Amino acid sequence: MTLAIEWAEKYRPQTLKEIVGNKKAVQDLRTWAEKWLSGIPERRAVILHGPAGVGKTSTAHALARDLGWEVIELNASDQRTAGVIEKIAGSAASMNTLFGGKRLIILDEADNLHGTADRGGMRAIAGIIKSTLQPIVLIANDIYELTPTIRNLCLELKFGSVQSRSMVPALKKVCESEGILCSLDAVQQIAESAEGDLRSAINDLQAAAAGRKALEVEDIITSGRDVKENIFKAMQRIFKSTDCKKALEAARGLDESPEDLVHWIDENLPFQYASKDGNLEDIKTGFGYLSRADLYLGRVKKRQNYGMWRYASMLMVCGVAVSKTRPYPGFIKYQSPSLWKRMGQTRSKRDLRDNIAAKIGKHSFESIRYSRNILLELYSRMLKNEESAIEITAGLGLELEELIYLSGSTKASKKLQKIYDRAQELLLEGKEEPDGTEFFRAPAPSGNSIEDRSGFSIKAPKEKVEKHSENLDVPDSRTSHGGQKILTFGFDISPETSPETTNSENNTSVENNTSDIPKPVALIPDIPKPVALIPDIPKPVTLIPDTSTSDDGFTSDILIPKQHQVGIDGIELTSDSLTSSSPEHDNLKIENSSSLSESFEKDVSSNSEPIENIISSELTRSRESIKESVNCDVFIKNISNISEKPEVKASEVPKKVEPKIQKTLFDF
Numbered sequence: 001m002t003l004a005i006e007w008a009e010k011y012r013p014q015t016l017k018e019i020v021g022n023k024k025a026v027q028d029l030r031t032w033a034e035k036w037l038s039g040i041p042e043r044r045a046v047i048l049h050g051p052a053g054v055g056k057t058s059t060a061h062a063l064a065r066d067l068g069w070e071v072i073e074l075n076a077s078d079q080r081t082a083g084v085i086e087k088i089a090g091s092a093a094s095m096n097t098l099f100g101g102k103r104l105i106i107l108d109e110a111d112n113l114h115g116t117a118d119r120g121g122m123r124a125i126a127g128i129i130k131s132t133l134q135p136i137v138l139i140a141n142d143i144y145e146l147t148p149t150i151r152n153l154c155l156e157l158k159f160g161s162v163q164s165r166s167m168v169p170a171l172k173k174v175c176e177s178e179g180i181l182c183s184l185d186a187v188q189q190i191a192e193s194a195e196g197d198l199r200s201a202i203n204d205l206q207a208a209a210a211g212r213k214a215l216e217v218e219d220i221i222t223s224g225r226d227v228k229e230n231i232f233k234a235m236q237r238i239f240k241s242t243d244c245k246k247a248l249e250a251a252r253g254l255d256e257s258p259e260d261l262v263h264w265i266d267e268n269l270p271f272q273y274a275s276k277d278g279n280l281e282d283i284k285t286g287f288g289y290l291s292r293a294d295l296y297l298g299r300v301k302k303r304q305n306y307g308m309w310r311y312a313s314m315l316m317v318c319g320v321a322v323s324k325t326r327p328y329p330g331f332i333k334y335q336s337p338s339l340w341k342r343m344g345q346t347r348s349k350r351d352l353r354d355n356i357a358a359k360i361g362k363h364s365f366e367s368i369r370y371s372r373n374i375l376l377e378l379y380s381r382m383l384k385n386e387e388s389a390i391e392i393t394a395g396l397g398l399e400l401e402e403l404i405y406l407s408g409s410t411k412a413s414k415k416l417q418k419i420y421d422r423a424q425e426l427l428l429e430g431k432e433e434p435d436g437t438e439f440f441r442a443p444a445p446s447g448n449s450i451e452d453r454s455g456f457s458i459k460a461p462k463e464k465v466e467k468h469s470e471n472l473d474v475p476d477s478r479t480s481h482g483g484q485k486i487l488t489f490g491f492d493i494s495p496e497t498s499p500e501t502t503n504s505e506n507n508t509s510v511e512n513n514t515s516d517i518p519k520p521v522a523l524i525p526d527i528p529k530p531v532a533l534i535p536d537i538p539k540p541v542t543l544i545p546d547t548s549t550s551d552d553g554f555t556s557d558i559l560i561p562k563q564h565q566v567g568i569d570g571i572e573l574t575s576d577s578l579t580s581s582s583p584e585h586d587n588l589k590i591e592n593s594s595s596l597s598e599s600f601e602k603d604v605s606s607n608s609e610p611i612e613n614i615i616s617s618e619l620t621r622s623r624e625s626i627k628e629s630v631n632c633d634v635f636i637k638n639i640s641n642i643s644e645k646p647e648v649k650a651s652e653v654p655k656k657v658e659p660k661i662q663k664t665l666f667d668f
């Protein structure tokens with residue numbers, strides 16, 4: 001067996017000229033590759049697809065050799081998860097070669113990445129193809145196992161079976177090179193039975209020639225290689241004869257477990273015993289035996305007692321063989337179990353569905369289960385509107401096949417393709433958000449923007465941000481404390497603004513501006529403005545010379561705080577400057593507010609609780625204390641009046657009112 005591999009490898013074509021058959025595909029590949037010599041072609045990758053052993057991999061390597069390109073290959077034996085693909089193929093695709101030539105990235109068996117379950121690998125490949133700076137060749141047996149996204153990005157080149165007459169010269173050449181006298185009949189026989197698979201033909205030739213110097217047609221016939229042939233033969237024995245012993249022998253010689261064999265019999269029994277006269281007794285009896293065999297298979301699994309396989313085999317093989325009441329002549333094309341195919345198909349569909357549900361769940365902060373059971377349907381309906389469909393596709397970062405699935409379609413219609421392309425454009429536009437996507441924004445727990453996996457950023461609309469900042473052109477002391485953000489509409493995230501301010505000029509207009517503030521601000525309506533008006537301590541403590549300590553009439557060096565003075569924003573105010581009808585009350589209120597503010601600051605600095613919790617509890621407390629003592633509206637008015645005084649400007653650095661005799665803490 002090892003030797004067989006050697007011949008196929010030994011005679012692997014080295015140049016494109018040596019490739020047997022598939023001339024058009026080979027020529028198209030070369031034309032595509034030559035485009036890379038003068039820039040980046042429209043399709044950055046090709047898919048060589050077709051049956052096994054027809055020269056796809058050999059062609060890719062021969063191309064690189066002909067053009068003098070480096071090769072980076074990821075084949076099926078490598079572990080090809082999304083991460084590995086991105087790391088190896090991704091970096092190879094994005095970097096130039098040492099000497100400026102091209103590098104051919106070959107991804108062999110691209111249809112068999114990591115089982116069909118690994119959609120991540122497919123996504124990684126699609127991502128790499130979109131931006132590769134180096135040519136990429138994907139090789140696949142079944143192109144339908146590749147995602148539509150990948151297929152859309154690639155040039156597809158189909159490799160057909162190699163015709164037996166083309167194989168003959170290649171096989172003769174091998175015989176010559178190996179010094180074996182091989183009759184033309186023998187070579188033709190090998191070529192024909194290879195069914196277009198040149199690798200198999202070479203392997204057969206080597207197996208037949210083992211230990212011989214000459215090869216005749218009789219030597220070839222005995223070297224059967226197809227395992228499938230055996231299962232079909234066994235099917236014939238089981239369905240055509242009633243000889244239980246022969247049927248069992250055929251079954252034992254199979255390379256199939258009883259668990260697989262039961263599916264083969266189950267698949268073909270109704271076709272074989274289908275009766276023209278409507279008597280379905282044989283089918284019924286046959287399935288009766290099959291069901292009993294299945295019981296034993298179940299017990300084998302449950303008890304892990306493989307000894308019971310023989311009862312299962314006996315029931316399924318002998319039972320079905322003897323259940324016919326008449327012969328069934330004629331040719332029947334036996335089928336492989338459709339259950340396997342169905343399971344494979346639904347598995348990839350299930351994976352696809354779960355991937356979409358995961359994306360929706362991530363976006364809507366819901367579980368995958370909830371997204372799958374409830375939201376999937378909802379999103380599917382929203383796709384009916386083209387504009388929504390574009391936004392959803394971009395927002396969720398849907399791949400084309402996911403979009404197809406979610407839309408309930410079976411293939412990529414022109415409309416779906418358009419939607420997908422528009423979504424890609426949106427994503428490429430530097431993650432700029434599309435207009436009118438409010439309905440699709442998800443609530444954000446914190447932070448200015450949410451960036452999902454697709455890189456699609458969810459932000460507050462610009463115009464709202466601008467309007468908001470116009471109205472509230474104030475510094476944000478809260479964000480500096482705790483980084484709290486304001487949620488607008490429950491979905492959008494506003495810029496970092498706060499009604500809380502240290503700017504008394506702005507304070508003046510807080511009351512008026514409140515009506516201009518766009519709705520989002522309504523989400524933080526509970527912040528009492530008095531607190532906002534006296535946010536930042538230190539309060540200047542006005543000091544005056546301590547005359548009580550100076551007996552000699554000279555000004556003392558000792559300073560003591562001046563009584564009955566309060567400060568707002570570091571500006572000295574005497575009680576006279578308050579124009580309230582009830583100055584005592586106002587003083588009282590301001591002092592209350594100061595103490596609240598102080599305790600608030602203390603809490604903020606000492607408490608490890610989130611800032612928003614501290615704020616809300618503080619606000620509740622302050623509201624209550626204010627309610628108790630005064631009418632809030634009157635209070636705001638008084639403060640406004642204060643700030644309207646020309647000398648009380650926030651931008652001014654507090655100055656000494658009586659410089660000669662007074663010193664403030666700011667003077668030190």
Ligand SMILES: Nc1ncnc2c1ncn2[C@@H]1O[C@H](COP(=O)(O)OP(=O)(O)OP(=O)(O)O)[C@@H](O)[C@H]1O
Nearest residue numbers: 008011012019020052053054055056057058198199
């Ligand atoms: N068209 C061909 N021309 C010349 N040799 C071929 C051709 N096809 C297959 N062979 C021989 O078979 C061997 C395997 O071929 P290759 O790996 O290129 O097939 P493949 O189509 O890529 O198969 P798979 O899909 O199984 O990877 C080669 O080493 C070569 O010896």
